[in-house]
Amino acid sequence: MVRLGGTATANHMEVFEGLEKLFRRRGIDLEWVLYSGYDNMVDAFVKGEIDLAWNGPLSYVKIKRLAANGVRVIAMRDADINFTTHFITHADSGIDTMEDLKDRSFAFGWRSSVQAGLLAFSFLKDSGINPSKDLSANSFYDDRQPDSKSDERDVVERVASGEFDAGAVSQRVMETMAEDGTLPRDAVRIFWSSPGYSHCCFTSQNDLDPKL
Known part of the structure; x- marks a missing residue:
C-alpha cells in the first residue's frame, strides 16, 4: 500500500482518482489522503x-528542510515545468516597464500563492521596486473582499476594471481564461514575464522502494 497526500482541492481529487486507476493497473494499491492545507x-x-506528497514549491522546500531522512522528487507534470508569472496592466495604462510601476497600485493573489504572491513580490523587489515604499498601494487577495473564487481571476478582473494599475497572474490562468472566454483581451495586456520555474512535484520518502 502506497499512501499519497495532497491538499483537499477539486483539482487534486481529480488527479488522484486518475493516479489510483494507474497504480491499480500496475498492481499497486494506492490510498490518497487529503489535508486542509499544505502545512498539515x-x-x-x-x-x-x-x-508520497503532491507538493507546491513552498511545501517542497519545507519538507526538504524538515525530513530527517531526506526526500526524493520522483515526478512532475508537464504543466508544472517552465511555469511563468506575468505582470499585467490595463491596456491603456502607460505601464511598459517595471520602473513605470512606481507610484502605481498593484494587486497580488493569495499571500501563500507562489506564482501570484510570494514570487511576484520577490520579482518586484529584485527589479528595484519595493512594494511597501514604491507603490501607491498594494493588496493581496486575502485583504480584499473578492467576488471571484479564484485569486488570480480576481487580479485580472480588478486590473481590467481599472481598480488596480497592475497585478500578478500565472500563464496557466491566462490560458484558462482565454480558453473559457473570460479573459478581457481588449482590457489587459502583459508587460513583464518571469523566467520559467518549476511548480508542483511529487515527493517521496527517501526509503520508498524505487521499483514502485
Missing part, C-alpha cells in the same frame, strides 16, 4: 504518515 500535509509527511 508537510507535518504528516515528516511524521511518516504518508509515503
Whole structure:
C-alpha cells in the first residue's frame, strides 16, 4: 500500500482518482489522503504518515528542510515545468516597464500563492521596486473582499476594471481564461514575464522502494 497526500482541492481529487486507476493497473494499491492545507500535509509527511506528497514549491522546500531522512522528487507534470508569472496592466495604462510601476497600485493573489504572491513580490523587489515604499498601494487577495473564487481571476478582473494599475497572474490562468472566454483581451495586456520555474512535484520518502 502506497499512501499519497495532497491538499483537499477539486483539482487534486481529480488527479488522484486518475493516479489510483494507474497504480491499480500496475498492481499497486494506492490510498490518497487529503489535508486542509499544505502545512498539515508537510507535518504528516515528516511524521511518516504518508509515503508520497503532491507538493507546491513552498511545501517542497519545507519538507526538504524538515525530513530527517531526506526526500526524493520522483515526478512532475508537464504543466508544472517552465511555469511563468506575468505582470499585467490595463491596456491603456502607460505601464511598459517595471520602473513605470512606481507610484502605481498593484494587486497580488493569495499571500501563500507562489506564482501570484510570494514570487511576484520577490520579482518586484529584485527589479528595484519595493512594494511597501514604491507603490501607491498594494493588496493581496486575502485583504480584499473578492467576488471571484479564484485569486488570480480576481487580479485580472480588478486590473481590467481599472481598480488596480497592475497585478500578478500565472500563464496557466491566462490560458484558462482565454480558453473559457473570460479573459478581457481588449482590457489587459502583459508587460513583464518571469523566467520559467518549476511548480508542483511529487515527493517521496527517501526509503520508498524505487521499483514502485
